[in-house]
Amino acid sequence: MSTVADFTERDLIARIQARLPPAPEWIAVGIGDDAAVVEPERNRLEVLTVDALVEGIHFDRRFTPPHAIGHRALAVNLSDLAAMGAAPRLALLSLALPPALRCDDFDAMLTGLAVLAARYRVHIAGGNLTRSPGPLMIDITIIGSVKRRHVLTRRGARQGDHVYVSGSIGAALAGRLILEANTAAVDCCTERYLFPDPRMRLGLLLGRNRAATACMDLSDGLSDGVRHIAEASGVGMTIDADALPIDAAAREQLAASGGDPVLAALTGGDDYELLFTVRPRHLGRLKTVNRHSNVPITRVGVCTSDPAVLLRRTVNGTVEHTPMPWGYSHFG
Amino acid sequence: MSTVADFTERDLIARIQARLPPAPEWIAVGIGDDAAVVEPERNRLEVLTVDALVEGIHFDRRFTPPHAIGHRALAVNLSDLAAMGAAPRLALLSLALPPALRCDDFDAMLTGLAVLAARYRVHIAGGNLTRSPGPLMIDITIIGSVKRRHVLTRRGARQGDHVYVSGSIGAALAGRLILEANTAAVDCCTERYLFPDPRMRLGLLLGRNRAATACMDLSDGLSDGVRHIAEASGVGMTIDADALPIDAAAREQLAASGGDPVLAALTGGDDYELLFTVRPRHLGRLKTVNRHSNVPITRVGVCTSDPAVLLRRTVNGTVEHTPMPWGYSHFG
Numbered sequence: 001m002s003t004v005a006d007f008t009e010r011d012l013i014a015r016i017q018a019r020l021p022p023a024p025e026w027i028a029v030g031i032g033d034d035a036a037v038v039e040p041e042r043n044r045l046e047v048l049t050v051d052a053l054v055e056g057i058h059f060d061r062r063f064t065p066p067h068a069i070g071h072r073a074l075a076v077n078l079s080d081l082a083a084m085g086a087a088p089r090l091a092l093l094s095l096a097l098p099p100a101l102r103c104d105d106f107d108a109m110l111t112g113l114a115v116l117a118a119r120y121r122v123h124i125a126g127g128n129l130t131r132s133p134g135p136l137m138i139d140i141t142i143i144g145s146v147k148r149r150h151v152l153t154r155r156g157a158r159q160g161d162h163v164y165v166s167g168s169i170g171a172a173l174a175g176r177l178i179l180e181a182n183t184a185a186v187d188c189c190t191e192r193y194l195f196p197d198p199r200m201r202l203g204l205l206l207g208r209n210r211a212a213t214a215c216m217d218l219s220d221g222l223s224d225g226v227r228h229i230a231e232a233s234g235v236g237m238t239i240d241a242d243a244l245p246i247d248a249a250a251r252e253q254l255a256a257s258g259g260d261p262v263l264a265a266l267t268g269g270d271d272y273e274l275l276f277t278v279r280p281r282h283l284g285r286l287k288t289v290n291r292h293s294n295v296p297i298t299r300v301g302v303c304t305s306d307p308a309v310l311l312r313r314t315v316n317g318t319v320e321h322t323p324m325p326w327g328y329s330h331f332g
Numbered sequence: 333m334s335t336v337a338d339f340t341e342r343d344l345i346a347r348i349q350a351r352l353p354p355a356p357e358w359i360a361v362g363i364g365d366d367a368a369v370v371e372p373e374r375n376r377l378e379v380l381t382v383d384a385l386v387e388g389i390h391f392d393r394r395f396t397p398p399h400a401i402g403h404r405a406l407a408v409n410l411s412d413l414a415a416m417g418a419a420p421r422l423a424l425l426s427l428a429l430p431p432a433l434r435c436d437d438f439d440a441m442l443t444g445l446a447v448l449a450a451r452y453r454v455h456i457a458g459g460n461l462t463r464s465p466g467p468l469m470i471d472i473t474i475i476g477s478v479k480r481r482h483v484l485t486r487r488g489a490r491q492g493d494h495v496y497v498s499g500s501i502g503a504a505l506a507g508r509l510i511l512e513a514n515t516a517a518v519d520c521c522t523e524r525y526l527f528p529d530p531r532m533r534l535g536l537l538l539g540r541n542r543a544a545t546a547c548m549d550l551s552d553g554l555s556d557g558v559r560h561i562a563e564a565s566g567v568g569m570t571i572d573a574d575a576l577p578i579d580a581a582a583r584e585q586l587a588a589s590g591g592d593p594v595l596a597a598l599t600g601g602d603d604y605e606l607l608f609t610v611r612p613r614h615l616g617r618l619k620t621v622n623r624h625s626n627v628p629i630t631r632v633g634v635c636t637s638d639p640a641v642l643l644r645r646t647v648n649g650t651v652e653h654t655p656m657p658w659g660y661s662h663f664g
Contacts, residue, residue: 034415035381040372049367056465083366133388134466
């Protein structure tokens with residue numbers, strides 16, 4: 001069984017290129033020079049972000065097949081662009097490969113990435129390959145574009161704005177828990193974990209229709225997201241636990257894992273949904289977005305002048321307000 | 333002694349920001365949102381590249397101090413822009429940090445990077461932080477700009493063009509060998525290895541004066557570089573071993589290490605010099621470049637119609653032509 005160590009860097013680049021479509025005409029110099037040269041889009045701002053997936057931190061190769069690794073590495077970046085209202089354009093791919101990585105796994109990883117790139121018309125314009133003495137790492141820089149007046153940030157929420165979330169939360173965490181117990185399991189939750197679908201269309205529509213006052217993606221969980229928007233916007237938030245969109249399958253799995261399924265769904269990461277705020281008087285704009293979007297949205301709370309970020313929950317018929325639980329933390 | 337594991341991601345981002353100058357006005361959204369938003373430069377093409385430094389592959393922490401790691405990580409990227417004739421503009425910084433990394437080492441690494449960024453006016457517009465279960469990794473995406481008619485590529489060399497190299501070669505390899513024997517050594521070669529100075533001014537001048545027909549940087553050694561330009565341009569090359577600019581100190585160290593110092597200098601990486609080709613009738617343009625540049629250049633060979641890449645060397649008074657030795661290879 002051949003590994004990447006059996007090939008030269010040039011061979012591996014050729015294997016990557018074989019999976020990519022021809023370069024569009026706005027790429028003046030593509031893969032194979034010291035750098036890529038591209039023509040910027042007219043009358044657009046550029047939106048840039050980088051994200052890394054590290055083996056042992058962001059994925060476990062025992063239950064994450066190579067094409068899911070490639071898919072997820074690009075999806076998490078696309079999700080960041082969606083959160084800014086931007087359309088993706090190109091990406092740079094930096095790979096650190098353990099020499100023992102099997103060639104067919106390398107190929108499958110690139111195929112997973114290339115299929116998602118083709119779906120959202122992201123062109124891989126360049127990158128870097130190196131050996132890793134430890135974990136497999138995929139670092140992707142993605143660049144998109146947006147009109148100035150359509151940029152979504154975390155900063156624009158105001159008191160009285162409604163808080164919405166796309167799709168559903170908790171399914172990715174449930175999927176990961178299922179895979180940790182049974183690496184071969186396949187169901188709706190494991191699919192959500194392995195193949196997150198970035199909310200590109202919703203993000204674009206929210207920006208173009210100027211429907212949202214603030215937006216971000218939920219890579220680190222809804223509890224983390226509401227804190228970020230609240231702090232960046234200088235408001236508080238009250239989130240209604242009973243309104244949270246948690247799929248029955250996810251709820252069941254999270255309960256079976258022994259915790260409170262609502263708290264688990266709030267603090268579990270990897271949802272890659274969009275969290276956003278909407279002025280009550282812009283509800284018409286939101287309806288327009290909703291008509292053209294391909295994902296449901298749910299109102300889950302409201303922005304408050306008091307800076308506290310609270311969870312409102314009905315317990316035994318009594319409404320309780322508690323501080324939002326803390327979610328995922330990368331360090332410490 | 334505190335480590336990065338004692339801090340949250342937010343704390344570490346604040347430590348990075350404390351080392352950076354305020355964002356220029358063309359950055360619409362900087363660090364702290366899902367992505368950075370920037371205004372493209374008018375009438376310029378964008379030049380983009382990514383490079384990773386991986387502990388155990390590209391640096392050894394026993395003899396590479398943290399501020400040199402930060403410096404080198406940015407320098408290798410700047411060097412790629414120089415090779416395209418581009419001026420740097422912004423960078424994205426993706427770090428994978430072992431939890432045991434000391435905070436003062438983290439700070440020193442960022443300071444080394446920030447000092448070089450300030451020198452060449454590169455703004456750090458965003459990035460990503462994650463834990464690493466293994467090596468320290470720094471992945472930098474850098475974006476610059478260049479006028480369309482000033483782009484340098486590897487593809488334009490023609491038969492009869494002269495081949496030039498900037499500065500000197502072999503010193504970085506000599507420096508690494510010295511440090512491997514004595515981790516505390518300090519001399520001109522160790523400085524060249526630890527703190528490479530990217531040839532930004534020379535690259536810009538070569539592009540603006542349209543003096544070079546092809547150009548690349550020597551990250552993987554001159555023997556690798558000449559092969560790349562020859563192949564991309566569809567020419568051969570003959571390099572004159574006796575003309576190669578190898579400093580006396582480097583030559584002495586490379587000889588002391590037991591090998592042929594010329595072959596070692598040709599195949600040793602990390603020089604970060606520019607290798608470029610010039611039409612004989614554009615010698616006037618090259619003189620203009622030379623007057624305004626801050627680094628010497630040396631003519632080392634010629635492009636040939638025969639596709640072979642040869643080393644011309646005088647041995648015992650006899651001129652010999654041998655195939656160019658193979659240099660550094662990342663995989664295998």
